Structures are given as C-alpha cells and as structure tokens.
Amino acid sequence: MADGADLRRMALALPGTTEAPHFDRAAFKADRIFVTLDSSERTANFKFTPDEQEFKCQLAPEVFKPIDNGWGRQGWTTAMLAEATPDDLQAALEMAHAHAVGKPKRKRSDGLVSGSSSGAESRW
Structure with missing residues (x-):
C-alpha cells in the first residue's frame, strides 16, 4: 500500500513539479495544480478529465x-492512499500531470490573469 510520502516523492519526480500550501492541503503543480494531499496524508485529490475519472473509479x-460536489463533476477525484498501490499512484500522477503541463494562464476580460498559484492576481 501507498502513503503520503510515496505520493510526495513520486509527484516531485515529475518534470517541473513543485509543492506549495493550498488551504489545508499540499498542492503539487506543474503549470497548474494536478494533485493535492490532505494534511493527514491519507487522501489525495487528483485532477482528471471526466472520462479519466470514470475509468479510474471503475478500474479501482x-x-x-469522485469528489461529491461541483469539483467532482470537473474531474477532481479522491484517492484513498492506504488502498492504493505505488503503481496506482504513479499511473494517476502521470495522467493528471499530463494535463497540468503547458497550460497557459488565462486572461480575464478585465485584464487580470487568472490561474495564479499564489491566489494574487496581476495585470502583469
């Protein structure tokens, strides 16, 4: 079985990945957040496409x-780390990471940039 240390090690091994605080979780991002780890390190939330989410949930x-709210409908999926194998985590991380790389920040109609990792928005 896997744990938070496994997820952290595997996530940070993916190209361009950094770790930063995200509310009460640790967020792992390339250009965008692709997985978060809860403070107890028992669960992780992955950003999949809805089709990938359905596949992962049927497979294991x-x-x-799926997260039981609006985020879940967008593909955010909870993984129970104690039930996951290292192979489950690696495959999920690679799948989620692929969508986070190369995503440009979006400009809003008011000229601000959205998608900032710090939560601050800038015109620059």
Missing part, C-alpha cells in the same frame, strides 16, 4: 472516488 473503486 476501492481507491478512487
């Missing part, structure tokens, strides 16, 4: 479950 329902 004891590991992956």
